[in-house]
Amino acid sequence: DAKTTQPPSMDCAEGRAANLPCNHSTISGNEYVYWYRQIHSQGPQYIIHGLKNNETNEMASLIITEDRKSSTLILPHATLRDTAVYYCIPISYGNKLVFGAGTILRVKS
Amino acid sequence: NAGVMQNPRHLVRRRGQEARLRCSPMKGHSHVYWYRQLPEEGLKFMVYLQKENIIDESGMPKERFSAEFPKEGPSILRIQQVVRGDSAAYFCASSPPVRGISGANVLTFGAGSRLTVL
Numbered sequence: 329d330a331k332t333t334q335p336p337s338m339d340c341a342e343g344r345a346a347n348l349p350c351n352h353s354t355i356s357g358n359e360y361v362y363w364y365r366q367i368h369s370q371g372p373q374y375i376i377h378g379l380k381n382n383e384t385n386e387m388a389s390l391i392i393t394e395d396r397k398s399s400t401l402i403l404p405h406a407t408l409r410d411t412a413v414y415y416c417i418p419i420s421y422g423n424k425l426v427f428g429a430g431t432i433l434r435v436k437s
Numbered sequence: 438n439a440g441v442m443q444n445p446r447h448l449v450r451r452r453g454q455e456a457r458l459r460c461s462p463m464k465g466h467s468h469v470y471w472y473r474q475l476p477e478e479g480l481k482f483m484v485y486l487q488k489e490n491i492i493d494e495s496g497m498p499k500e501r502f503s504a505e506f507p508k509e510g511p512s513i514l515r516i517q518q519v520v521r522g523d524s525a526a527y528f529c530a531s532s533p534p535v536r537g538i539s540g541a542n543v544l545t546f547g548a549g550s551r552l553t554v555l
Binding site (some may be wrong): 360362366369370371372373374377417419421423424425426427428429430 | 441470472479480481482485493526528530542543544545546547548549
């Protein structure tokens, strides 16, 4: 699976958009980009995934660059409850999820 | 529609005792995964099971740890002769039978079982 680089931490003001970047320059053609998050002490939560097209669901939007070497998770209106560790995980079919260090997002009022 | 149920939520054991952690997957889910999170560390994959089969146990310690997912009943993660280093949060996740490549890695996690070894 591809290696990822995410900033260790980010701050975001409540109500503003949170943009979380992820570099996955070694991603292979059959790897999807999955995003999960873990709110303190809770089980991880699936957010969104995509292959090469931008995706949007009720939680977030995922922007994947045309060369697929990086992506950005966007939380359009961050709330205090979005404070969590966010994981970007490129993965191909049938492989297990491997969690890296992720980005600690702190949403502040 | 209950999510992934794990029990016990908290378990205290003395060194040398056995710990059994149970995981009931979501209804209709036939794949179960176990992850471990040591204090202040990241999530580490342990094992992936389907009904009555271990698919990938590459993350399981070679000794004292075992997992099963019987035809009937919950998945069980068993730790024999626990040591203080086994103190951690153990998370179970489940996924449905694969319906397509895209959604193959959408896992639903439980709230975790926190093991403390005295």
